[in-house]
Amino acid sequence: MDAIEVIDLTKRFGDNIAVNGIRFRVREGETFGFLGPNGAGKTTTIRMLTGMTGITSGRALIHGHDIVRDTLAAKRLMGIVSETSNVYDELSAWDNLVFTGRLYHLGKAEIRRNARDLLETFGLYGRRHEPAEGFSKGMKRRLTLAMGLVNSPGVLFLDEPTSGLDVQSRRLIRDVVQDLARENVTIFLTTHDIEEANVTCDRVAIINQGTIAAIDAPEKLKQTFESLQSVEVSFDSARPGLLEALRTLPQVNAVQKEGDKFRLYTADPPEVLGSLCAFAKEQNLRPISITTRGPSLEEVFIRLTGLSVGTKKEAGEADAGLV
């Protein structure tokens, strides 16, 4: 049985369709990433899957339990880490965990044991009696995570677990998530951080404006975008008109200037390498470095979501003639 099964799930807020008929399955023990720009519907999806908000139409099953009809059974199986670190500021770290344990109907001994272990894991044990009010952002985030794990959930929902954290906290959270995945906990995580999705997720869904644009393993997503392969070259001297000249090379779909480098997008990197060398000789230019690169998940993402933000604008325009 799948850990999460989502069938034509839709959520409307008045006229605004936040999530539009999405469907996917997450296997038990899988780490599933939900990647999308701001306002794509990631949080709304998590809120529906966890029963925090109603469903307009469609269904969601957690280990076969319908989140609407069999709410309590489904909720018992899951842990939730919300987008905002929603801890009770007035309560100590310890009391926050104890209260959460009670909400999940755990026994006294189990609560104490889990609370101690989690506070130690997240480096908060020494400050367990302090009110959370005085905690830094990273500490509150870690406490939120500990609270999400107090009932030893089989399915863990993480809404942007590491956004805005320093490298150390990020690392810690990533390690904990990977350990859980090894213990066969199913993890559903949303993120903007493409690299995070790339290294932690077995599969990624890319969601945009409430619909899923693609679902696959990160590497496979990259492969489907062969035309996003590129050759990156840097010459010993800059010269006006170089960008335009590079664009005319055969098999080159688009060229983008990135600092002192040029990136030539192509479906056929070896061919472009050849013509690039000939071009350099002809123009009397010396390439300092040449690298070929597969498509990055970021490029796949931008392609799928049709996004071209800020400095990426030029690339977006160049991309227009790409497919």
Add this chain to the structure above:
Amino acid sequence: MPGWFEQISCDLGAAWAIARKDMKIYYIKPSILVSSLLFPFVMFLAFAIGRNAPAGTLLPGLLAITLLFSASSIEPVSIPIERRTKTFDRLLAAPVSVRAIVLGASLSGAVFASAIGIATTAIGLVAFRTGIIHIVALLAGLALTSLCFSTMGTLFAAYRTENVGEVMSLLNLVRLPLLFISGVFIPLASMPAWGQTIALLSPLTYAHDLILFAFDGTTLFGPVADTAVLVLATVLFQAVGALLYRRSRE
């Protein structure tokens, strides 16, 4: 059936956990405790000044008002705040029924108001040298009135807003008129017929009647009827509360 029994015991456990959490965060605070104890004192002055009724006869009315206000004042503040800080989401996401959430929120207010009511009674007894005739009626009156009005406060907080003022003004729209139509300020006997009819709809009327009976034995409806109405009103508020909270999830 064990499944059914287990669900009830889980709900009660969770409700109690929520009540304890609320008491810890919102009630056991010096400022809240002091202002709650000061309230009946100020009310007493407002009542007593310029009247020549013996001070002791004011105690039951005073107690009824104190219970009404202390029971219904915190949840309408705490719930919008928890919506804003998103901690309310924790309750919605937990394997806890909406009934248990409403009961838990109401219980904390009820325990708090009962404690304030007992303190007010103790001070009143010493200050006015009055006595209690029916201690059981008094305890029942304190507990039921507290739970009834804390449930009313919780019910108003179902109005989905993160703004405390909105809930409070809605609540006061109901709470303040209750004072005048429940026989606390104006005896029922001296009200016009339409006033008496409305008074019959107010739980505060029965709360006041029950407390009055406990102190001096006079009663309009009898302690059993008073108790029954308070229990019914509480059950009704709990049920409507659960319905509204279920609806108020977007």
